[in-house]
Amino acid sequence: MAKSKFEYVKGFEMSDSCLPNTWLVLRLDGRGFHRFAMAHNFAKPNDILALNLMNKAASAVMQEFQDIFIAYGQSDEFSFIFKRSTNLFGRRASKLLSTVVSLFSASYVFYWSQFMKTPLLYPPAFDSRIVLYPSAKNLRDYLSWRQADCHINNLYNTCFWSLVESGLKNEEAQKRLNGTESSQKNEILFNEFGINYNNEPEQFKKGSVLLWENYHEKIQSNDGSSVGDSGNDPGKANTESAVGDSVMESTREGFTFRKRKRVVVSHVDIIGDSFWDNNNLLD
Amino acid sequence: MAKSKFEYVKGFEMSDSCLPNTWLVLRLDGRGFHRFAMAHNFAKPNDILALNLMNKAASAVMQEFQDIFIAYGQSDEFSFIFKRSTNLFGRRASKLLSTVVSLFSASYVFYWSQFMKTPLLYPPAFDSRIVLYPSAKNLRDYLSWRQADCHINNLYNTCFWSLVESGLKNEEAQKRLNGTESSQKNEILFNEFGINYNNEPEQFKKGSVLLWENYHEKIQSNDGSSVGDSGNDPGKANTESAVGDSVMESTREGFTFRKRKRVVVSHVDIIGDSFWDNNNLLD
Amino acid sequence: MAKSKFEYVKGFEMSDSCLPNTWLVLRLDGRGFHRFAMAHNFAKPNDILALNLMNKAASAVMQEFQDIFIAYGQSDEFSFIFKRSTNLFGRRASKLLSTVVSLFSASYVFYWSQFMKTPLLYPPAFDSRIVLYPSAKNLRDYLSWRQADCHINNLYNTCFWSLVESGLKNEEAQKRLNGTESSQKNEILFNEFGINYNNEPEQFKKGSVLLWENYHEKIQSNDGSSVGDSGNDPGKANTESAVGDSVMESTREGFTFRKRKRVVVSHVDIIGDSFWDNNNLLD
């Protein structure tokens, strides 16, 4: 039973640490989510509750790994961007990959019943990959690529399901849209279904952007009575979805405050410059 | 919104496929499971229900990826061995790593309430890694390493918790065991607590070995009445825990049979030759 | 001038060590050797002196790195096979790759004038790559692949240059051979040029196999007179081309002997079993 004579096998583990000083992008994608969405009757083209569940699981990941400074989600995928300087797990790719996708998956199942109305029928799975980006431009182009993808898919799906609801079969709707430009899809929506695509919910058109926000939490009045912690509200997608570490306390006007940070979800454009000008994210 | 001008970022994904014709070992480990076990009042030194839950989640993984021909679990870790010839996901390391650990984690949460008596308080996480072994000897030595580790830890833990239950503080028990040989720990158990270590449950001493087993399932009598599917029974650790793909049907003595395979759990020695002689696993 | 504030850049070097217990094959290939052969008037289809120079440079590499147990060369390429157990340079791929190709290239230029009749006009270059093979079968198939390639190319080239010498233009010869089977090429050689391909030199048909051979070198008679070291003879391709480390001395019949090993070149079949049965190379 001497363990030592077998321990040489540890030497077969190969190093897989990521190049320093590069932005580390970890994207996860649902596996077989077409079938999963059917099985659980997801609303078409977008299931707001399922999307909010994705955001909740992503928030749980950010809470745990605060070197993630931005995350972006759409459909059944989420991208987490780690600080260029992160040394989490010594930047080992497999450790980062596996821990994040594991926590996300466990959170998705754990929070399912808080968000969804149907019971979970079977455990879902996500895959993940890590891609490194050496320059700020490359990183922004990555995020632009994902948000442009969200827009293109959502416009298509909005048209597709409108056509299907109006009586077309799936193949007929597909054929109808085949080769159409964006402008043509906008026209179909407007002329045939009275839908102005611009008025569609931002969450569907833009996806979800998760960022850290600093705030002061009132923790107790100086007479000692505690102040309630607000719970998660699946319907409120744009408010804080998770609460980070407390950093320090202060006292003001008879109350004690704790400086905290939390993850906030928004559905803003991240392709143009203004988001990046307004948020000092790319040191 | 032209996606194409951003798509060059896909070119930053690096290939990570695994060397062909090597056994691919994927091991996952609980993250922060010391705290997780405390929070959920796991029995010490072994929580049989938690171990069976691990086996259940591992079975779910094997069901999904049938190129796994053996899996071995102990404590909060599980190793999955893929056939040398597997071409699953083109042998891409990150795809294999992430999908397996994701499905395992989701399954662990999904099946929690079927096994555990306390509610799950927060989502757990596992990390995972892939190691390649070029020879049958290397692979067997890997599995021997893990099973020897199981034995060593279990003997220590059995002693430790016996001492703690008898009134020692944790540090005192630790000090008492510091530097002791296996034989000395056996003596402590026998002399002080009347425990013959050899009689401890095989599952605790050997861990769990998951293998595929072929069987014929009686699916209906020829008069057309269906035959029930037996559900999962958390208390029955050694029986099949999952049912695989049906392969073909046959008819015999008035019944229709389907040839199926299922995952079976056992707690046998995999260090010696007899296990390998009896199971034709290493082509 | 403080070096220390810059030294962090060393941390950007990534580990690239090769999986243990696999055969490490390092193949180098001439870069732009079509032009190089033209510039130096290499004989067609095979320049025996240039091939022997390749063997000489390869021997120099084996002398330096005795973990290479076999090397195989043909045309402007050479493959070096390191023992499965080698730990040379900690199995770091770039260190192995670069040192071998560097020594080979420097040796090729250094020994040029010993072998070739025309002066070297410009420095040649070789590229190299490392491929790992986990099983003896894979390794043998690799070497078979290279030797089959040698045969196929040599039969083609022998035909091609016979046709060109007989008056065809290059394109005409190419067209004539396009799509022909081996048997047809043999017939062209025999019927049109009276060449029985089987009688062509083994070095051209089989390439060169370099192996280690143990021998006893007579170093001095016991009366003290020294015994000459035989030099390199470019014309003698099949004799030892390099002399390895002395290992021990012995005395016999009035002479002192040193046990040495040397690299020997042969042109034998390495596809069939007999070579491997006769040489105990694959532990």
Added chain:
Amino acid sequence: MAKSKFEYVKGFEMSDSCLPNTWLVLRLDGRGFHRFAMAHNFAKPNDILALNLMNKAASAVMQEFQDIFIAYGQSDEFSFIFKRSTNLFGRRASKLLSTVVSLFSASYVFYWSQFMKTPLLYPPAFDSRIVLYPSAKNLRDYLSWRQADCHINNLYNTCFWSLVESGLKNEEAQKRLNGTESSQKNEILFNEFGINYNNEPEQFKKGSVLLWENYHEKIQSNDGSSVGDSGNDPGKANTESAVGDSVMESTREGFTFRKRKRVVVSHVDIIGDSFWDNNNLLD
């Protein structure tokens, strides 16, 4: 002899392409150059001819691979920096590594007799590695690291060999210098040997920087007489050491000019900003 049944072994080659948009630094180092320098009686502490030979071999590499925009050499090492955007050999690490070190090694032997006064006794070898740098700062810090290393070693060696020439044994000189600061070494040189270190040759203190320079070569007067090409002059280290591709021709004042670029060697500071401000190298 069917090659096809063996060709599967090609599938064992693993991809090793370098992350896009990073500066690719390829450094090569002499192997066993302490012994090599002794065997060839290199002058101590610096052999100007041997250094110029290194520069010549490096120039040959730059000529061949014009995506190298700067190279830096000192002692028996050379660093080549490829443009961030290079796609040479598809950025495959082993192809880049091996081809550069091979051409450098072959060139070193090829040009030996043009530079050195003693014959080459045996072929030298160099190893090489590739390191990627994502930011301009990282790249500059890399080059600063090497130049600071040059300075530190040269100051030490200048002291050491002055002490040895003055009669100390190697170990005594080593002991004397052990733990001394730069200022102390400067004082030893000045007080004991009358050497003002600042007046030592720039090539020894700073190493060699190789850059591309555009120029117009007068190729013929319009009366048709040709104009001679100036050869290599080993004594002239600071002039062009290699001539690049011609790009275009022009005619002026009765002469025809060709726009060409050539590699120039200088011995300037590359740690401070002014070099980088004056050369537009980091796009």
